[in-house]
Amino acid sequence: MDIQELIDRGFAVKEYPKDKIVYQPGALPRYVYFIKTGEIRMVTVSEDGKEFIQGIFKAGQYFGEPALIVDRRYLAFTIANKDSEIISVNKRDFFNLIENTPGFSTNLIQKLSNRLFYKSMMLEELANEKAEHRLFTIINYLLCDIEIGDSLKVTRQELADMTGLRVETVIRETKLLSEKGLIQTKKGKIIRFQ
Numbered sequence: 650m651d652i653q654e655l656i657d658r659g660f661a662v663k664e665y666p667k668d669k670i671v672y673q674p675g676a677l678p679r680y681v682y683f684i685k686t687g688e689i690r691m692v693t694v695s696e697d698g699k700e701f702i703q704g705i706f707k708a709g710q711y712f713g714e715p716a717l718i719v720d721r722r723y724l725a726f727t728i729a730n731k732d733s734e735i736i737s738v739n740k741r742d743f744f745n746l747i748e749n750t751p752g753f754s755t756n757l758i759q760k761l762s763n764r765l766f767y768k769s770m771m772l773e774e775l776a777n778e779k780a781e782h783r784l785f786t787i788i789n790y791l792l793c794d795i796e797i798g799d800s801l802k803v804t805r806q807e808l809a810d811m812t813g814l815r816v817e818t819v820i821r822e823t824k825l826l827s828e829k830g831l832i833q834t835k836k837g838k839i840i841r842f843q
Contacts, residue, residue, distance in 0.1 A: 652685050652709060652736065660736045665689075671713075671727040671735065678716040678723060680737035684708050687733020691725050692810070702810040704764065705730065705803070715761065717743065771811070783812045784822045788832055792841045800838035 662685055688707050692700040703725055706712045716723050747754045791801055809816045826832045833842040
């Protein structure tokens with residue numbers, strides 16, 4: 650679904666400043682959120698305040714649809730990583746898009762399948778206690794979405810939050826992976842080289 654098409658159909662754009670919560674655990678789903686600009690992170694927060702990133706959504710993507718589709722309360726926080734512009738689409742309009750927009754339902758199935766794959770992969774990795782293996786798996790997964798020669802657009806802190814590791818561990822293990830030739834870095838950035 651093209652964001653401009655939603656705007657042309659009369660859907661309003663709302664601004665979310667950096668660190669603003671879009672929704673939180675326990676809230677009833679009312680919308681699917683389409684990102685015009687910015688970036689949103691979906692996180693679970695532990696009792697001691699540590700964030701575990703479940704996903705990062707960027708401009709042109711959408712989030713919040715699983716809870717809306719199954720009519721279940723949200724399980725995680727969604728928070729603006731940077732100043733963002735978002736279009737909220739209510740349940741009736743979202744199902745109308747699925748039914749009447751060519752290709753949208755196929756795109757939705759692909760997005761949901763990709764997220765399910767990611768969550769299954771992360772569950773398996775969290776059971777693996779080796780930091781190097783956990784980090785290498787998530788880096789390879791993220792590299793699949795970028796072109797050869799491009800760098801990974803996540804911070805060390807985000808890698809730590811995705812893997813349940815400390816930032817210091819991510820820094821050390823990234824260096825070891827690079828020294829072993831398992832990943833390639835350029836000016837401190839992880840790049841896709843094959």
